[in-house]
Amino acid sequence: MKNATTIVTMTIAAATTLATAGMPNAHTWPMEHIMVSMDDTNALHAHVNTSATNPVEMQRFAGETYDANASTLDNQYYSDQYGWVLDGIVDPGFGNSIWIEMTSQTTGLETYQGGMRMMIPMQTFDPIFGTAGSDMNWQWSGMMTHNWYSASELGDYEANYRIYVGDANGDAISGFGETAIALNFRAVPSPSSLALLGMGSLIATRRKRA
Numbered sequence: 001m002k003n004a005t006t007i008v009t010m011t012i013a014a015a016t017t018l019a020t021a022g023m024p025n026a027h028t029w030p031m032e033h034i035m036v037s038m039d040d041t042n043a044l045h046a047h048v049n050t051s052a053t054n055p056v057e058m059q060r061f062a063g064e065t066y067d068a069n070a071s072t073l074d075n076q077y078y079s080d081q082y083g084w085v086l087d088g089i090v091d092p093g094f095g096n097s098i099w100i101e102m103t104s105q106t107t108g109l110e111t112y113q114g115g116m117r118m119m120i121p122m123q124t125f126d127p128i129f130g131t132a133g134s135d136m137n138w139q140w141s142g143m144m145t146h147n148w149y150s151a152s153e154l155g156d157y158e159a160n161y162r163i164y165v166g167d168a169n170g171d172a173i174s175g176f177g178e179t180a181i182a183l184n185f186r187a188v189p190s191p192s193s194l195a196l197l198g199m200g201s202l203i204a205t206r207r208k209r210a
Protein backbone atom coordinates (compact mmCIF):
# COMPACT_ATOMS: atom_id res chain seq x y z
CA MET A 1 0.00 0.00 0.00
CA LYS A 2 2.88 2.35 0.66
CA ASN A 3 3.99 2.10 -2.97
CA ALA A 4 0.51 3.02 -4.19
CA THR A 5 0.42 6.05 -1.88
CA THR A 6 3.78 7.23 -3.21
CA ILE A 7 2.57 6.97 -6.81
CA VAL A 8 -0.58 8.95 -6.00
CA THR A 9 1.46 11.71 -4.34
CA MET A 10 3.84 11.91 -7.30
CA THR A 11 0.92 12.11 -9.76
CA ILE A 12 -0.67 14.99 -7.86
CA ALA A 13 2.69 16.81 -7.70
CA ALA A 14 3.18 16.42 -11.47
CA ALA A 15 -0.34 17.72 -12.21
CA THR A 16 0.25 20.73 -9.96
CA THR A 17 3.49 21.59 -11.76
CA LEU A 18 1.81 21.56 -15.17
CA ALA A 19 -1.20 23.72 -14.35
CA THR A 20 -1.02 27.52 -14.07
CA ALA A 21 -3.56 28.82 -11.56
CA GLY A 22 -6.59 30.36 -13.25
CA MET A 23 -5.34 29.46 -16.72
CA PRO A 24 -6.64 26.72 -19.03
CA ASN A 25 -4.71 23.48 -19.41
CA ALA A 26 -2.34 23.58 -22.37
CA HIS A 27 0.37 21.07 -21.70
CA THR A 28 -2.10 18.25 -21.18
CA TRP A 29 -1.64 17.46 -24.87
CA PRO A 30 1.41 17.28 -27.15
CA MET A 31 1.59 19.91 -29.88
CA GLU A 32 -0.04 19.05 -33.20
CA HIS A 33 1.49 21.33 -35.80
CA ILE A 34 -0.13 22.49 -39.02
CA MET A 35 2.93 22.88 -41.25
CA VAL A 36 2.58 25.67 -43.82
CA SER A 37 5.17 25.92 -46.58
CA MET A 38 5.69 27.79 -49.87
CA ASP A 39 7.27 26.19 -52.92
CA ASP A 40 9.48 27.88 -55.53
CA THR A 41 6.44 28.84 -57.62
CA ASN A 42 5.07 30.82 -54.62
CA ALA A 43 2.32 28.26 -54.03
CA LEU A 44 1.34 27.57 -50.42
CA HIS A 45 1.00 24.03 -49.03
CA ALA A 46 -0.25 22.82 -45.66
CA HIS A 47 0.01 19.49 -43.88
CA VAL A 48 -1.26 18.06 -40.64
CA ASN A 49 -1.12 14.52 -39.22
CA THR A 50 -4.71 14.45 -37.96
CA SER A 51 -7.91 13.43 -39.79
CA ALA A 52 -11.62 12.86 -39.18
CA THR A 53 -10.75 9.40 -37.83
CA ASN A 54 -7.72 10.64 -35.89
CA PRO A 55 -8.91 13.97 -34.49
CA VAL A 56 -7.54 16.25 -31.80
CA GLU A 57 -9.43 15.71 -28.55
CA MET A 58 -11.12 18.52 -26.67
CA GLN A 59 -11.58 18.01 -22.94
CA ARG A 60 -13.62 19.67 -20.24
CA PHE A 61 -12.16 20.10 -16.77
CA ALA A 62 -15.22 20.12 -14.56
CA GLY A 63 -15.12 22.60 -11.71
CA GLU A 64 -12.27 24.68 -13.13
CA THR A 65 -12.76 28.36 -13.87
CA TYR A 66 -10.31 30.58 -15.70
CA ASP A 67 -9.23 34.17 -15.22
CA ALA A 68 -10.13 37.21 -17.30
CA ASN A 69 -10.61 36.55 -21.04
CA ALA A 70 -9.72 32.86 -20.60
CA SER A 71 -13.05 32.47 -18.76
CA THR A 72 -14.58 31.99 -22.20
CA LEU A 73 -13.36 28.38 -21.82
CA ASP A 74 -15.17 27.79 -18.51
CA ASN A 75 -17.24 24.58 -18.68
CA GLN A 76 -16.30 24.05 -22.34
CA TYR A 77 -14.56 21.16 -24.03
CA TYR A 78 -11.37 22.74 -25.33
CA SER A 79 -7.88 22.24 -26.72
CA ASP A 80 -4.94 24.33 -27.91
CA GLN A 81 -3.20 21.27 -29.34
CA TYR A 82 -3.20 22.54 -32.94
CA GLY A 83 -0.48 25.06 -33.74
CA TRP A 84 0.19 26.92 -36.99
CA VAL A 85 3.89 26.67 -37.88
CA LEU A 86 5.87 27.87 -40.90
CA ASP A 87 7.84 25.10 -42.58
CA GLY A 88 10.97 26.35 -44.35
CA ILE A 89 11.30 29.75 -45.99
CA VAL A 90 7.95 31.45 -46.58
CA ASP A 91 8.20 34.97 -48.05
CA PRO A 92 4.79 36.59 -48.62
CA GLY A 93 6.45 39.81 -49.79
CA PHE A 94 6.94 43.13 -48.01
CA GLY A 95 3.84 44.33 -46.17
CA ASN A 96 1.94 41.10 -46.84
CA SER A 97 1.03 38.28 -44.47
CA ILE A 98 -0.20 34.74 -44.49
CA TRP A 99 -3.95 34.90 -43.86
CA ILE A 100 -6.11 32.00 -42.77
CA GLU A 101 -9.82 32.13 -43.55
CA MET A 102 -12.42 29.80 -42.03
CA THR A 103 -14.55 28.67 -44.98
CA SER A 104 -16.86 26.22 -43.18
CA GLN A 105 -17.09 24.45 -39.85
CA THR A 106 -19.35 22.35 -37.66
CA THR A 107 -21.90 24.45 -35.78
CA GLY A 108 -20.85 24.96 -32.18
CA LEU A 109 -17.09 25.08 -32.74
CA GLU A 110 -15.49 28.27 -31.41
CA THR A 111 -11.96 29.66 -31.71
CA TYR A 112 -10.02 32.10 -29.55
CA GLN A 113 -6.62 33.67 -30.22
CA GLY A 114 -3.78 31.82 -28.51
CA GLY A 115 -0.03 32.02 -28.72
CA MET A 116 3.18 30.05 -28.51
CA ARG A 117 1.93 27.95 -25.58
CA MET A 118 4.15 29.86 -23.19
CA MET A 119 2.96 32.85 -21.16
CA ILE A 120 -0.68 31.88 -21.47
CA PRO A 121 -1.74 34.84 -19.25
CA MET A 122 -0.39 37.13 -22.03
CA GLN A 123 -2.72 35.61 -24.63
CA THR A 124 -5.75 37.70 -25.65
CA PHE A 125 -8.33 34.91 -26.08
CA ASP A 126 -9.95 37.24 -28.65
CA PRO A 127 -12.65 35.45 -30.67
CA ILE A 128 -11.49 34.66 -34.23
CA PHE A 129 -12.65 32.70 -37.31
CA GLY A 130 -16.25 33.95 -37.04
CA THR A 131 -16.65 33.26 -33.32
CA ALA A 132 -18.84 35.90 -31.64
CA GLY A 133 -19.17 37.85 -34.90
CA SER A 134 -15.43 38.12 -35.53
CA ASP A 135 -13.89 38.19 -39.03
CA MET A 136 -13.71 34.88 -40.88
CA ASN A 137 -10.07 35.58 -41.80
CA TRP A 138 -7.20 35.87 -39.37
CA GLN A 139 -3.83 37.52 -39.98
CA TRP A 140 -1.19 35.07 -38.88
CA SER A 141 2.03 36.54 -37.51
CA GLY A 142 4.01 33.60 -38.87
CA MET A 143 5.10 32.71 -35.32
CA MET A 144 4.00 29.35 -33.93
CA THR A 145 0.43 30.01 -32.77
CA HIS A 146 -1.74 27.58 -30.82
CA ASN A 147 -5.27 28.96 -30.90
CA TRP A 148 -7.91 27.71 -28.48
CA TYR A 149 -10.79 25.65 -29.86
CA SER A 150 -13.88 24.93 -27.79
CA ALA A 151 -17.37 23.51 -27.90
CA SER A 152 -20.14 23.03 -25.34
CA GLU A 153 -21.31 19.60 -26.52
CA LEU A 154 -19.64 16.21 -26.91
CA GLY A 155 -19.09 15.06 -30.49
CA ASP A 156 -17.04 15.47 -33.64
CA TYR A 157 -16.21 18.84 -35.16
CA GLU A 158 -14.42 19.93 -38.33
CA ALA A 159 -13.14 23.31 -39.47
CA ASN A 160 -12.03 24.07 -43.02
CA TYR A 161 -9.59 26.82 -43.86
CA ARG A 162 -8.28 28.66 -46.88
CA ILE A 163 -4.63 29.70 -46.50
CA TYR A 164 -3.48 32.58 -48.71
CA VAL A 165 -1.13 35.53 -49.02
CA GLY A 166 -2.91 38.82 -48.37
CA ASP A 167 -2.16 42.50 -47.87
CA ALA A 168 -2.63 44.31 -44.56
CA ASN A 169 -6.41 44.28 -45.12
CA GLY A 170 -6.55 40.58 -45.85
CA ASP A 171 -7.15 41.01 -49.58
CA ALA A 172 -5.49 38.22 -51.57
CA ILE A 173 -2.33 39.08 -53.53
CA SER A 174 -2.14 37.66 -57.04
CA GLY A 175 0.89 35.59 -57.93
CA PHE A 176 0.70 33.39 -54.83
CA GLY A 177 -0.99 30.00 -54.86
CA GLU A 178 -3.40 29.37 -51.99
CA THR A 179 -4.21 26.09 -50.26
CA ALA A 180 -6.76 24.60 -47.88
CA ILE A 181 -6.75 22.35 -44.85
CA ALA A 182 -9.25 20.66 -42.54
CA LEU A 183 -8.79 20.43 -38.77
CA ASN A 184 -10.69 17.75 -36.88
CA PHE A 185 -11.78 17.69 -33.26
CA ARG A 186 -13.57 15.31 -30.93
CA ALA A 187 -15.01 16.56 -27.66
CA VAL A 188 -14.57 13.65 -25.25
CA PRO A 189 -15.41 12.98 -21.60
CA SER A 190 -12.32 14.12 -19.71
CA PRO A 191 -9.85 11.34 -18.89
CA SER A 192 -8.38 13.71 -16.32
CA SER A 193 -11.62 13.70 -14.32
CA LEU A 194 -11.69 9.90 -14.44
CA ALA A 195 -8.06 9.77 -13.31
CA LEU A 196 -8.86 12.08 -10.41
CA LEU A 197 -11.78 9.86 -9.43
CA GLY A 198 -9.37 6.92 -9.50
CA MET A 199 -6.94 8.71 -7.21
CA GLY A 200 -9.77 9.67 -4.86
CA SER A 201 -10.84 6.07 -4.44
CA LEU A 202 -7.23 4.99 -3.81
CA ILE A 203 -6.88 7.56 -1.04
CA ALA A 204 -10.28 6.58 0.41
CA THR A 205 -9.29 2.90 0.44
CA ARG A 206 -6.14 3.71 2.32
CA ARG A 207 -7.95 5.80 4.93
CA LYS A 208 -10.39 2.99 5.66
CA ARG A 209 -7.55 0.60 6.35
CA ALA A 210 -5.45 3.00 8.40
Ligand SMILES: [Cu+2]
Binds near residue numbers: 032117
Ligand atom coordinates in the same frame (compact mmCIF):
# COMPACT_ATOMS: atom_id res chain seq x y z
CU1 LIG B 1 3.74 24.32 -31.18
